[in-house]
Amino acid sequence: MVSSSPSRGNCGHGFVRHRICLACKKKPRSVEGRAFDYLFSGLHLSHEAISLTKHLTTLISIYRHKKLYLVLDLDHTLIHSVKVSNLSKAEKCLVKADESGSMNNLGRYKDRLVKLRPFVNEFLEEANKFFNMYVYTKGKYEYAQAIVRMIDPNKVYFGDRVISRQESPHWKTLDLVLADERGILIVDDRLDVWPDHKRNLLQITRYSFFKYDRGNKKAKSSLAEEKKDESIKRGALANLLKFLKEIHNGFFSCGVEEDLDSKDVRSLIKGHFIPKRC
Ligand SMILES: [Zn+2]
Known part of the structure; x- marks a missing residue:
């Protein structure tokens, strides 16, 4: 002690x-x-x-608030951002759409255009009822703060629980999350960045809205070029939310306080979860 x-x-x-x-x-x-x-x-x-x-x-969260913990990646999980200079010809019109405010879920951070994943606002509002949430990104501190302010302007969902490259320059680790691992779920599009916590990890389909993605230009047209997007009701975040509620329900279903001491989300996940693309 x-x-x-x-x-x-x-x-x-x-x-x-x-x-x-x-x-x-x-x-x-x-x-x-x-x-x-x-x-x-x-x-x-x-x-x-x-x-x-x-x-x-963890004890206070579980017993008093009936909440588990959820650690969310940012890029390609909740958003996709790209430098304006890397937009394809057909995507350049989105800069004007952002400036005029004619397109939902589009924002700007310095020289980057930021597209929020469909359903992200509804997802956060609902997940907040069941989970204490963290953002954990390999992005820089200033970038992480700015993007989180876009999706959580009043610090309702994440508070100051935003972990960036500044705190975690190498691998991602739950050592930095102040909760017992038995109560934490991670959602990330990448498995390789979490070497030690795969049993807590749910892999989400990579959200890629723009053509330029991780230094590569995809051969096929982007969602932006095709003026399409993931489905709101049947997209990855909507499916994920259903799955998270099932895990939460499974964790608390015993109803007997003594049993909660030994409950573990890792035994409820049973393998990687990949929500279907819309
Ligand atoms: Zn002392």
Whole structure:
């Protein structure tokens, strides 16, 4: 356990902010553990404090709010963005559509055009009733913040729970998510970025609206060029939402509090989930 009796001089310095221990007010010479700047600037938790916090937040979330945890990737999961200079000839008209506001779910971040995946607003509103949600992206900090503000302008769904390349420059890991792994579901279009948490992972069909995609120009026409899009009611996010509700239902279906202590979403997933493309 993390020491809560600094007066005895045995403080574990579990919770440190700007290098000052929040419990004993001393300045530890060295601190093990991880930084959690994405939640509070300068916050650093020891391994023990991380473990304790994950456990407590999960208990409160499960028992008090009946909510599990959902970690959502951004690019090609909730949105597709592309540099304006990489738009195809037929897609250039979308710049004007964005400026005039004549097209829904289209936005701009610096030199990029951003297309929200159909159903994303409805998905977030509904998923928020069943899950505490995080965004976890390999994108840069400023980019991640700007895109999240497009889909969650009032911080209703994600709060400050946005993890970007700044906190996580290499692989994606649930070590940075303050919840027990048994209560976390991940949704990502890529499996390879999650080396250690495949059992928590649901793979979603890659959303690719523009022709330019990960440095490649697809041979066939893009959704944008064909003036089409994924179906709202039968697209990947709508199917995903149904599946997430089933898992949530399975987790809480026992109704007996004692059983919730041993419930694990990983035993409910049973293999990768790939929603059908519309
Ligand atoms: Zn201390």
